[in-house]
Amino acid sequence: MSAFKKVAVLGSGVMGGGIAAHVANAGIPVMLLDIVPQGANNRNQLAEAALGRLKKTNPAALMSDRAAGLIQPGNFEDDLSRIGDCDWIVEAVIERVDLKQELYRKVAAAMKPTAIVSSNTSTIPLGTLVEGLPEAFANRFAITHFFNPPRYMRLLEVVKGPRTEDDVLPALRRFGDVALGKAVIDCKDTPGFVGNRIGIFWSTVAMSQAMSLGLTVEEADSVVGKPMGIPKTGIFGLGDLTGIDLAPHVSASMLKLLPPDDPYCKIYDANGQLAQTIQWMIGQGLTGRKGKGGFYRQDKAADGSRTRLTLDYATRTYRPTRRAELASVKAARKGLRALVEHPDKGGQYAWAVLSRVLAYAAELAPEIANSIADVDTAMKTGYAWKWGPFEQLDLVGPKWFADRLRAEGKPVPRLIEAVGAGTFYKEEGAARLIFTPEGRYAELKPAAGAWKLADVKRGKQPVLSNKGASIWDLGDGVACLELHTKMNAIDANIVAMVREAAKLDKKGFKALVIGHDGDNFSVGANIGLGLFAANTAMWPVIEQNIKEGQDAYRALRNAPFPVVGAPSGMALGGGCEILMHCDAVQAHAESYIGLVEVGVGLIPGWGGTTTLLTRWMQNAKRPQGPMPAISQAFEIIGTAQVARSAAEAKEKLLLRPSDGITMNRDRVLADAKAKALAMVPGYKPAEPAEIFLPGATARTALAMAVEGFRLQGKATPHDVTVMAALARVLSGGDVDILDPVKETDLLALERAVFLSLIKTNATLDRIEHMLTTGKPLRN
Template identity: 35%
Template sequence: MKRNIKHVTVLGSGTMGSQIACHFANIGVKVLLLDISPKELNEEEKKKGLTLEDKEVRNRIVNGSLQRVSKMKPSPLYKKEYINRITTGNFDDDLEKIGESDWVIEAVVEKKDIKASLYEKVESHRKETTIVSTNTSGIPIHDLIEGRNESFKKHFLGTHFFNPPRYLELLEIIPSPGTDRDLVDFISEYGDKYLGKTTVVCHDTPAFIGNRIGTYCTMLTLELMQKMELSVEEVDVLTGKFVGRPKSATFRTADLVGLDILADVAGGIYNNCPQDEEREIFKLPDFIQTMLKNGWLGEKKGQGFYKKEKDKEGNTTILALNLEDMSYHEKDKPRFAIIDEVKKKDSTEDKLEAFESGSTSTVGTFKKMYLNVFGSDNDKAIAFFREFYYRLFAYCSHRIPEITGDLYKVDEAIKAGYNWEYGPFEIWDILGFDDTYKHMEKAGCLPSDWVHSMKMKGFNSFYKVEDGYRKYYDQEAGAYKIVPGSDEVISLDNYRDKHTVFSNDESNVLDIGDDILLVEFTSKSNSIGLGVMEGVNKAIDLAEDESTDYKGVVIGNEGENFSVGANLGMIAINAFKGKIDVVEKAVESFQEMSMRIRYSSIPVISAVHGRVLGGGAEIAMHSDAVQAAAESYIGLVEVGAGLIPGGGGTKEFAKRAADSFEESDPNTEHVQHRLMTIAQAKTGTSAHQAFDLGYLDTSRDGISMNKRRVVTDAKMRLLQLLDKGYAPPDKTKVKVLGRSALSFFYTAIVGMKYGHYITEYEEEIARKLAYVMTGGDVTGEMEVSEKYLLNLEKEAFMELVQNKKTLKRIESLLKKGKPLRN
């Protein structure tokens, strides 16, 4: 049957329930959020003379929960006004309203009897076609449908969102024995396309996939920590960004999640998985028991593995827990030789290979280089990595087919739920299937029989790319199968080997089919340097060349971020050395590239995600259209570096302001809005907010909920432009407001300085920005060319880049990653 989700009811307004409600509101769905009504009045209600029958009282719990969640940072909402899409109520008065809902999601306390009682009421009010799901992470799904009728069972399943639901991509789908298979397929597709999730169908086993493997990783880390006498800080160095995991690593993550949550999940696995060969690892160590007893549960209690203290001057110091005496000390910055060595490596694959070998060349060379300096630290780090990964690989292999029959689902769950760059089986492939297998056997970490069988058949990787598709080893079939959904979505990994038409150190140009080219940035942090500009120009050259069949260009990538902006390092080095001509040439080249993107004879679409800053935003804004992942954070942030946008961004905002003028009233408000956006380095906290800030345009730009689909969606947009008969935009003049508007802005800027909103140097930057956006030294309203504005922009940029205060700002960003306000 055809389904549409227009109305959703969420039962339970706790942290998860309210955030799930917010995420459905994000995508435009009407939401009813319900919770229990209070049993007694609070003091404030008594003073007001209210009774338990007053609506304000009866909805106090749900309204309070929603209000608290709406103030969370980062926000669960794309835009704060989306909260108006949520209506609140209580179980006693409003449960019958679920008859209007297409989907009812239960997120109440993790107690079977409470859920069962609620389901009985839901059953009497739901429509025949209403989906009912539970967000439980610990209660077996099949236990929750006891006593329900066949229609309820057919439409019931587990939908386990990870916290926070907006930001963590994993949605585990757990059918019961009676769940309609078509419903499972529908929820999987809906979660992918509309909620932006990586949807993984799991077996109904304790902790499902994500938490079963993720909790094992945490508990294994705790065991190795004690065994190898590692500190809290050392473990977080070894389990953080350096191995492709979140910077919160192990213990900062535990503090964020809550130690009580970790204890509950670990205890549930221990109690409910008697056949697990590593069951004993899920027992809580003594120091965790002590922390629980002390109430040191993490951030929500002010302390856990870390805590913050402020000195008399108000400066914050981070303290770390010493597990030997359970006292806190100022956080250390541990050093490991292997970590220092792999810092030189760019990719996670290279880092993991270094850990496997013990060095970038040989273990012997590594020890000769570092043993005398670092003592046993070097060996301790390598020993940790080897035992951790060998045991993890073995454990994951033994969970198949227990928790899932498909190994790719383990990797997808860990990547989407725990933000790992690669999943366990992918890491095994990176380290080399055969060699790692031998090392695991030698270490006594024996994988499951199906892995041995796979090896005996001559297969030497869990994944491979074949005929343009990513395939995984299916242990039941004993053969490779296409990863489901990968044939619908473009993955650049599938194109690089055979479809690269141009490459340099900072970019690739790939043929992604249908005569469309894609420019992929490969520079550090996808920063924009000469190599990126060369790649963009080369792709446009090829598409404009009548001797080729290419018709258009997509600019996009699959990095953590689309681009953090122009290569500040290159600018700083040349500016410090006095090579101003080199910087000026780079600015001119960037401007030329931006204008070429705008006026080329073929369509160019930018597919953006993550941080889209500075030059990244300038590339996007000059494209024919932008396809933005919902989680895109777009901003012209050059002021933080003591500069103004110099790759066409200042010109473009002046042009967009002019395009907003009403013919009879070209007032300063439109210019002021965009000037302040640049001057305050405002960055959208979502693609939705980027429209309000002027970075995206409702007349041409679109949003993809799932970032994995953004390149595919951008290509489809490009093909649609071609089908309609693409023609490049006409070059037009830009109306500027001249001296009167400039005087107005100068006065406002001075007022901001005297009000201590901006520094003296920020006043200087803002004045230059205003000068460019009002058209420079022109007497009044007039039309100028884009080239004229670009020259003003370049001149202001070059004046600023030679100022010592700008160079100090750039230096602070490069060394500390923090803006300096001087």
């Protein structure tokens, strides 16, 4: 799948280590090299320490134990000579041109001529980096700029120099896209490239405007936060997260590189309140979450209670955090325009930020990027904005925006003038059009094999649809079942549509993909409705729901055509169970899969318990006898384990060894469709399994294990009840080891056990607690 068979990463700091880990996540061996520290006994000390950190970071940098094994630590002195078989060499050392160039010369001597070298620099122009270096090196050199943390931030900016050969960028783009799963955008060789150029300007404007308009930190974060499509930390909270001490370095390098008439140089005021506040904070060790706090901090009282405090930047003192209550933020529910049109200080602030940032982005776009779509992608994938700058302009209306700038006597960027009364993006039938700097619209076509369901749906009607789910025609005889409830929680509508999907051969389809564009495949059954039914003792209704879910999922598996699940994000509980009933899964690498029902005091009741048990029982690699398999399933379900990647899900058999993994989110559906089509010839549904289970003797063994957990304080009283119920299903109930247990018997046991648990107060308390706090109750 990848042109790069082996990779070297030079520099094992936060970025270097993270890049190496992610290359390993893609299944590719990677050397991680760094200097030999003076007087070190262990010459690989830095890289080995980095590897140790990578195994422990949270969120995890590595997707599996196997990936960790692909990283080979080493050092520049002993191991550079071994990079001759590497196809790609990434440099991520400290941002000093002299040190980088010194290293490049050594690399040039050791690399094979076809290898590609790239730097992860965030600020140094490519021209400067290769100045004075041999032509042969410059020909193979480019910039690949990752965002931190490399596993999770999707943006990868690539920059080509005038001397870079034509095959270099396509190879990097392809590898970045397919193998690493990044959103790759081409940038011109300008300071800060695209993401940081706009991002740094934005954060400076957002913080300094808050101060000059006199908003509290909480007020500012309530505006430059969810209402403006920014992560809920808000702007000051984001500063705490990334580190306050970073700010002076970032601004210094930008000021050095940018022309003095760049708006950033004009808004940056070294003597202003923002710069002074940050300087004071760094002096006090208030560097954010990693330091003694930042704009926010937690104070722990003697009695262990915590108070959240906020910095009053005017007095430089902390006071208890106050919930901001701005009318403009409430108005923002009606949209971004309502926010910036609101007369209160929140609305004024939002406009002050929005008007400057969007004008800056619009002014710069042609100079720094190839298309406005790339600018939008950069901000969405590199800074986690919900909408890119041009999408924001479309939300408020470019003409309205231009009129308001004009009314305030401010210049209107050429691109915004040009779009006039139109919008930057528009849809015509099935086509999505984008406004180009040349002043016309061009079709924005998804890359081959990288489309979203939205691209399929545009201008079309679904084959079938209800409030919870829809079925779409993907072409080539393949249908797609899309879930679209809140968080894709599974309700009666989705179950009904699953039932319909299992009959799609009647409508001429030959394969089915289950997936969608949402962040999470499905968070599980909608337990809110279930809780009301349980609280009002509507047991027959609950029993019927369980039965209908089991039947629908089984119908999916028994359908006369292949079904391929295409998850991304969370696939928990009932969502995981859908996947377990698919004939195959093509999972996004960032899939978080688990049977988490015990967290709410239940067991998987839609066939999940039965299927996981059967998988472990039929696992060719398992030791003799049923107990090891039963114990595995018991542990995975009984402790509500969630795989933190698709790779880990395979280890737990929540996915099969034969299931596929796609690194790029945008390629999951296409890959799943291809997989489904490949399964069509000669497809036969799997036979229902029959397994032999030991009954009561297995329960005794599991009960002893649970008792052990209880004595160690790892199992709460209700855990013991739930695990005993789980053990009843996994042991096969009241059976003899010599009689085969049918799948239908196990499903009946699942239902009975599920019902017995949902009738307990402790389970209902767990469900209530999960719904009201989002956290499991340990009762």
